[in-house]
Structures are given as structure tokens and as C-alpha cells.
Amino acid sequence: MTSLLRPKLSGGNSNRRSALPSREALYWIAPACAVIIFIFGYSIVNLITQSLRYDGDWVGFENFSIVISDPLFLVALRHNLFLLSAVPILVLIAFILAITLFETRRGMRFYRSAVFLPYILPIPVVAVIFGQIYQLNGVLNTFLSSIGLDFLIQDWLGDPDIALGTMGSVIIWKEVGFGVILMLAHLISLPTETYEAAKLDGAGFWRTHFVITRPAIKTTLIFYAVIESITMVSWVFNYVYVMSNGLGGPGNATMVSELYIYRMAFQNNAPELAAAASVFLFAITLILLVAFFKIQRRSISKTFRS
Template identity: 40%
Template structure:
């Protein structure tokens, strides 16, 4: 081995112990989950049953209802992108009080999800502040049972997700905006371009990469990281009924409440494979962001 090759390998040797540790901490449980998905597990092990767990899951209406709810929650992403873009652009242009507004919009993302979910659940109760304000404004027809109605509960969860997860978009978009060349915006302003024209023709084209990155991250979040929202808002049962049942909660019930680790493992594997497929677009979007910033 030449001196040049040894120099190239040296950084990897330094991080090798950490890589091995991470491979053990995350890799071993992942292998066990794949193994359990092909077994009828009782306790800590069980007999091999092949694809039977997957057949049971794919033939269960509750699983497909959970998938449908996750797909419905994906409708939150366009709203998150629009809200994040609008607020980040306003903050970038330093409207009056922009420092205070920046703190206010960042707070939801700093707080833990269960804390925010508990507060929002209190606010959206039938006799909570949201309905009281609507009644005070003589909008009684909008004073709904946001938590207790199976027709509205999932949309309440979506409102909570939009409110909190938009903060990440604001952070990402504002960081990208601060790296833009302001001379182009100033030139457009001098040429008579209005606010909308500057946003559409100058700002948005340069933010395409970070928008794509945020969309992919948001899709992964909604598919695989909304358990806390649903657990708190749905009263710990994905309720009312199964109105807020999502894939993560389906896995939780299979593992904890019905003691079927094989079913839970099979559903986890399916969710993992979908998430992995979405990671590759995320890396491509991140690479595009770096190229734009360069």
C-alpha cells in the first residue's frame, strides 16, 4: 500500500469504531425485525412461517385504513410548503417586528411533540378556546367537535402537523434565502418588478433544490414519524374509533396491545422499505441544494 493510499484510508480508520458501534446498535435490531417478520413469534422467538404475516397484514382492512390515513395526511405537505415559503420570504424582507416573529415561528419546532399535542388538544376540545372564539365571532357552524368526531379528528391532526412541521420549512428556506445574491433582487426592483414577480422569477427558481429536499423530508415524517401526534390527539387509541389510526399506531397496537410481534415486525419492514425508497430522492435533493449554494 502506497503512502497516498494509506493517507486516504486514515480518516476512515478513525471513524471505523463508531461505524461498527452504529452497525451493532441499529443493524442488529433491524436484522431481528426482518427475521421476526417471517416467524410466528411468541415471547422471544417462534417457528418460521414464511410470508404468512405479510399475507395477514395485506388482507386486513385496518392496515389499509391506516395506509389511507397516512396518504390523507400527505395533503398537509402543499400547505406546509406554501406557508413556510411565505413566512420565510416575509422574514427575509425584514418586515416590522421580524425578529419577534422569527422567534414565535421557531418555538413550535423546539418544543417536544407531546407537549404541543396536549396544548392543541385542549384548544380544539368542543368547549375549548377555538370553538369559543368561533362562537364569539358568530361562526357557530364552524364550532365542531374537532377531537371527538371521527369525520374531523384526522383533519385536526393534520392542522397540528402543519403548524409544527412548517417551522422546519421556515428554517430551511430562510437559511437558503440568506445565501442568495441580493444584487439580483435589487436589480429587479430597480427595473420595476413587483413583489410577486421577484418571488416567482428570481427567488423560487433558486430555491428549487431546498424545496424538493423539504418535501421529501416531510413525506418521510408523515409516513413514519406522526405517532406522537396521533397518540395524544387520539386518546392513546387512534380514536375516535379508528379515525386517526396510522401505520405507526397499527404497529404499536400489534406489538403492545395484541402481543403479535411477527405482525408488528412485518408492518415495520414494509414501512422501512417505503422510507428507504424515499431516502434516495432526499439525497439527490440535498446534493442539488449544495450545488445551488456553490
């Protein structure tokens, strides 16, 4: 009889032991969580409240209807979606560079630092430098003319058809290093036996990394894609503001949602409309975060099932 009770008692003790560290961890992080919830929670509540008022009076969703019906805001969202479409290209470039550096043993530290350097540069500095490079008489067009490629010369920041794409290339240049370091760190932690077995089976470079590496670092790829999606939606203000002198030009060719909010709040003196547009932007960002956590949970559950 006592022998039958012993496993149950030991199981209960193990559950209690496992529960104690989790409770202790909650006690430690509770103060920090309280501060974060207070700061961000108060700001979000204040933002939503301001978006529902006008000159102190309650107007409900009227500010939201004004913002949605504003053609400039729709243009800004369309431009953010265009930048968002560049995320798969950004992830692909980062993945190719990461596996290339992973295979390049000699000088990897130097190449890794060189790739990561643009990411740690301040955005205004990057925007000013590329603003000079992409001018009509800038470094890029001068170089193209010197090697006889005059047909490639463009007004990179002055042509409305290519200005947004030009700024997108600057964002890709700066952000790709972050993804390379993330993926490279994951690659280094993978067991080498799998790659050695693939080489023995005669698998080539691309087949090895497409069949083995890509599924192995899937969570990192998804994490990087979500982070860069949030960047393209809500963190491109500095690029546009510096490279277009705060105008979103030429015309409205580089107008994005952040610049629209800035102009509404500080130039048009309409903070309520700016708050309504900010709520839209916050909702989009929140949707991306929720999608990331759902995808991550599915990938983790599939990993445990397999």
C-alpha cells in the same frame, strides 16, 4: 523532454494530495460509521427475521400477507397518505413565511424565534394543548361563539370526517417553523445583487421570489419536503396517541400505521405482525430517502451543467 514530463508529474502529485484528505476523513468517521451500522444494522436484521417467524417457527411471508389483508392496516396506510398529501401545503406555507421574514428586516429576530418556537416544543405538550383547544367546548369553539360565528363550530376531534384533518393542522403548525428556518438560512446566504437587479427591472414581490428565490433554494425545498414526508409517514404516533387517548378514534378515523404497530405489539400481543408492518413502514421510508438523493443528484448535476 523534461518539460513534457513535468505537467504529468505535477498532475499526479495533485491527485495524490487530493486523495489523502479523503482517506484521512474516512479514517476519522470509520469508528462512528461502524457503531451506527452495528446498532441499526442489527436492529433491522432482527426486525426482518422476526417478521418471517411466528412463535419461533419459520413462516416466510405469511405475516406480511396477514398484515396486507388486514383492513385496519389498509385504513392506517390510507390515513398516512392523507397526511402525506399535506406536505405540499406545509412547504408552501413555510416558503411564504420565509420570504416574508426575509423581506422584513425590522424585528426579524423576534419573528424568526416566534415561528421556530412551536418546532422545539415537545410533541406531547403540543398534543395536550391542542387537544384542549379542539374539544367541543374548548377554546376554539368558545371563541367562535363569542364573535358570532356559531356556524363554524365543529366537534373537531369527535367528528370522524374532520378528526384526521384537525390533527394534520396541528402537525403543520408545529413543523412549519423548521422549514422557515431552513429556507431563511438559505435565503440570507444568496447574493443580494440578483435581487437588486430584479428591483431595477421592475419585478414585483411575487415574481421576484418565484423566478429567482424558488430555483435558488430548490434543494432546500426538496430536502424539507422529504423530511416532512417521512414525518407524515412514520413520525405522527405521538400526536395521534395523545390526542385520541391511544385509540385512533373516533372509531378508526385517526388510525395511522405507527399506532397499528403499537397495538399489534403491546395490546394484541402479536409482535411478529407488528414486525411485518414495521418492515412495510421502513420500506416506504427508504423509498422516500432514495427518491430524495436521486432528485438531489439531478439538481446538482443540472447546476454544474448550467
